[in-house]
Amino acid sequence: MSSIVTEQGILHYESIGRGQPIILLHGWINSWDVWRDLMISLANTKRYRVYALDFWGFGDSAKGSQAQTAAFQIDSYVEMVHQFMDSLGIQSAPIFGHSMGGTVALQISLAHPDRVEKVALVGSPIIGRSLHPFLQLAGYGSIAKLVWRYPIVLHSIMRILLAKDSKEVRNMIFRDVQRTTIESFFRSIGDLRDTDLSKQLPTLNIPTLGIYGAKDNIVSPTNADLLKNGVKSVEVQMMPQSRHFPMTDEPERFLKTVNSFLINHSNGQAVQ
Known part of the structure; x- marks a missing residue:
């Protein structure tokens, strides 16, 4: 377990490789742990040092006031x-984000392209x-x-939204929402x-990857069309059997897509 100190409090992260x-x-009401399997797979290639961060208000990072x-x-x-990145002396790097994390990664790429070598969005909203x-x-x-006042209401809604997701996904979300405060819960999604x-x-103008689950009921997969039609150098992979967590729903296909993107430069052609 590693961390750095910021003006907003502790920023927790995990690293390997x-x-x-x-x-x-990671995404909303989630944590670094959503990336655990990908981190291990990338580290095993012996080519990457992988860092997974907890946003302020989530996971083990500061909850603020x-x-x-x-x-x-x-x-x-x-x-x-x-x-x-400044604290660890990282000048630039590929940045991947799931859901809200992908929107953050995209915003960084647009505002500070010198710090992002490649960007990947996984089930991420381009339009909120x-x-x-x-x-x-x-x-x-x-x-x-x-x-928030009536947890049974929140849990009931989450059960409805996640009814068709795997037990692994449901357990992860129910665990991570307990480490979230009401302020980070509604202000971040708002x-x-x-x-x-x-x-x-x-x-x-940097290589861009979009991975979307065709059955995603949390973020509309039509965001993939926005990428295909808007970005010059882009690859888009639609995962036919996936919902909002393609890294869990189709892990082998997900990992193959990620590895290909990291090894090769985008050629500007969308991949269906």
Whole structure:
């Protein structure tokens, strides 16, 4: 267990392997652990040093205070990754993100392309309004506080949303939501809901990968079309049997896609 100290408190991360640095960012009410299998697989190639971060407000990173609510917004998470890279002396690296983490990775790539060698989005919203309606509602403080006050309501909604997901995914989410505070719960998803990076996509000039589950009910897989139509150098892999966690639903295909992207430069052609 490793960490650095920031103005917003402790930033927890895990790392494994030796070689080129790669940074992995998790999604909403999740933690670094969503990347565990990928981290091990990449480290076993002996080519990569893999870092998986916990966003402020999630996992084992600082939960902040009500006075630090700005720390739970997309721009603040971009700054968090900058602080992490500066602290460890990482000038640039491939950055992968799942769900909200992919939106953060995309924002970093658009605003600071010199720090991102390649970017990969896994089930990530480019337009926040493509989120499931419940996630959009969870971004309103009054609704979030009501749900938070009655945990049985939150758990019931999560069971409905995750009913067709694997036991592994359900256990992971139910564990990670218990390490989340109400402030990070609704402020992060509220900011994500209001994010729209679609118009900036044509300015992205680094190799880009999009992986989406065809059966994703959390983030609409139509975001893949935005990537294909907006980014110059892009590969898009649609996972036909996957929902919101393709790394768990189709692990072999997911790993093959990631390895291919890391080894080869994008040729600008979308892969179906």
